[in-house]
Amino acid sequence: MNTIEEIYLDEEEYRDSIATVDSKGKRLWVYPKKPKGSFHTKRIWFSIFLLTLFFVGPFLQLNNRPFLMFNIFERKFILFGNLFLPQDFHLVALALITMFVFVILFTVIFGRLWCGWACPQTLFMEMVFRKIEYWIEGDASQQRKLNARPWDTDKILRKTAKQIIFIIFSIVIAHTAMAYLISVEKTIEIISKPPTENWAGFLGLSFFTFLFYGVFAYLREQACIAVCPYGRLQGVLLSKDSIVISYDNLRGEPRGKIKKGVETTNKQGDCIDCKLCVQVCPTGIDIRNGTQLECVNCTACIDACDEVMEKVEKPKGLIRYASYNNIQKGEKFRLTPRIIGYSLVLLALISLDIFLMLKRTEVETVILRVPGTLYRELPNGNLTNVYNFQIANKTFEQIPITLKLKDTKGKINIAGGNVILLEKDQTTHGSFIIELPRESVKGVKTKLLIEVWAGDKYLETVPTNFLGN
Numbered sequence: 001m002n003t004i005e006e007i008y009l010d011e012e013e014y015r016d017s018i019a020t021v022d023s024k025g026k027r028l029w030v031y032p033k034k035p036k037g038s039f040h041t042k043r044i045w046f047s048i049f050l051l052t053l054f055f056v057g058p059f060l061q062l063n064n065r066p067f068l069m070f071n072i073f074e075r076k077f078i079l080f081g082n083l084f085l086p087q088d089f090h091l092v093a094l095a096l097i098t099m100f101v102f103v104i105l106f107t108v109i110f111g112r113l114w115c116g117w118a119c120p121q122t123l124f125m126e127m128v129f130r131k132i133e134y135w136i137e138g139d140a141s142q143q144r145k146l147n148a149r150p151w152d153t154d155k156i157l158r159k160t161a162k163q164i165i166f167i168i169f170s171i172v173i174a175h176t177a178m179a180y181l182i183s184v185e186k187t188i189e190i191i192s193k194p195p196t197e198n199w200a201g202f203l204g205l206s207f208f209t210f211l212f213y214g215v216f217a218y219l220r221e222q223a224c225i226a227v228c229p230y231g232r233l234q235g236v237l238l239s240k241d242s243i244v245i246s247y248d249n250l251r252g253e254p255r256g257k258i259k260k261g262v263e264t265t266n267k268q269g270d271c272i273d274c275k276l277c278v279q280v281c282p283t284g285i286d287i288r289n290g291t292q293l294e295c296v297n298c299t300a301c302i303d304a305c306d307e308v309m310e311k312v313e314k315p316k317g318l319i320r321y322a323s324y325n326n327i328q329k330g331e332k333f334r335l336t337p338r339i340i341g342y343s344l345v346l347l348a349l350i351s352l353d354i355f356l357m358l359k360r361t362e363v364e365t366v367i368l369r370v371p372g373t374l375y376r377e378l379p380n381g382n383l384t385n386v387y388n389f390q391i392a393n394k395t396f397e398q399i400p401i402t403l404k405l406k407d408t409k410g411k412i413n414i415a416g417g418n419v420i421l422l423e424k425d426q427t428t429h430g431s432f433i434i435e436l437p438r439e440s441v442k443g444v445k446t447k448l449l450i451e452v453w454a455g456d457k458y459l460e461t462v463p464t465n466f467l468g469n
């Protein structure tokens with residue numbers, strides 16, 4: 001019986017090339033056979049759930065505001081109804097780091113589960129565009145024949161219909177993606193006006209449409225194999241304990257065809273070399289060669305092989321979710337030092353995230369003395385310093401702000417009145433003068449505390465310095 005290492009040694013050359021490129025470097029188009037089976041049915045239901053979330057997401061509102069928005073252009077993010085401005089950049093950066101660590105931990109344990117079940121690329125490719133293709137052009141063999149055939153009326157009609165539907169879906173996806181970026185209202189505004197009134201919006205939507213159409217109509221599995229950074233990282237993220245889609249070589253090898261009425265020898269493994277697992281693979285690989293970077297964990301090969309095993313009356317699961325060590329040594333899942341290490345880091349990051357979120361204020365004030373200025377002495381003997389302020393309003397309401405000196409005699413004179421009106425979801429800039437009587441000035445640099453109030457609601461205290469002598 002061959003061990004997987006022996007199989008690798010024997011057939012290592014499959015790693016020298018990728019299944020979708022020929023020896024001359026030309027792309028080989030993949031025609032995966034239509035998948036069916038219990039895993040595929042579960043994936044369909046899960047995809048319907050995720051796609052519904054995706055398309056409904058931009059329309060979800062909380063108190064008449066978007067529930068989610070990722071406006072990278074204006075650097076405004078709304079998560080679960082909470083507004084995040086550039087002042088919250090540290091939170092966004094920390095959340096991203098937390099997410100990376102989570103993805104690493106998740107991959108170390110479950111391999112590319114995300115790719116097969118939840119990645120938008122796989123969702124749209126396999127559950128939307130590929131389904132449309134099967135519907136219009138038929139299964140893999142019919143698609144091959146159609147492509148090889150001269151351009152007759154039927155072929156022109158099918159190809160045109162497919163491309164038109166692909167473009168329509170790309171437009172819908174592009175507009176939904178744009179709604180996540182700039183809100184539904186602004187997206188509707190762009191499409192309801194001529195392009196000349198909003199070139200940036202029109203070009204943005206056209207770009208997204210072109211991008212999605214290009215990816216799902218032509219780039220396809222190459223996005224996972226050659227473009228996606230997460231896919232490229234699998235080599236360092238996966239371990240022998242990661243649960244991936246695996247071929248049980250101990251059970252399956254030596255593979256061999258079976259013939260009706262001919263008894264198989266005891267030496268023959270359960271794999272009947274029907275190659276159905278290869279034919280259904282959307283990345284064109286043979287999972288029997290072992291875990292490969294191209295495998296997006298779509299489960300199509302599990303379903304195909306299970307169906308074959310049922311027919312030949314062998315137990316299902318020749319291809320299944322299992323780790324290398326589970327197949328080779330029969331080891332069950334265990335907590336490895338690597339998993340424990342990543343979990344501790346993740347726990348620490350999540351705790352820090354929660355702590356910073358709880359500390360986060362809805363109004364954030366920065367006060368700095370105007371650079372390069374000194375103090376000024378007034379005829380009454382009082383001293384003045386000039387300050388710049390920047391106040392971020394992370395709410396969706398206007399807020400009238402007043403500034404007060406804490407524990408120091410003196411006054412704050414704000415240009416244009418003593419109330420600063422903060423516009424909703426904006427950062428307001430301005431300047432003011434602090435006037436202190438001589439007795440309040442303690443040397444060259446006097447430490448001051450300025451309280452920020454919204455009406456009679458105390459918000460925060462900001463420290464600064466006052467120059468004098």
Ligand code: SF4
Pocket residue numbers: 245277280281282283284285286287294295296297298299300301302
């Ligand atoms: S090897 Fe199996 S799970 Fe991996 S991409 Fe191919 S069909 Fe999907």
Ligand code: SF4
Pocket residue numbers: 247252255270271272273274275276277278288304305306308318319
């Ligand atoms: S589908 Fe199963 S039996 Fe058929 S070639 Fe693949 S592993 Fe072997």
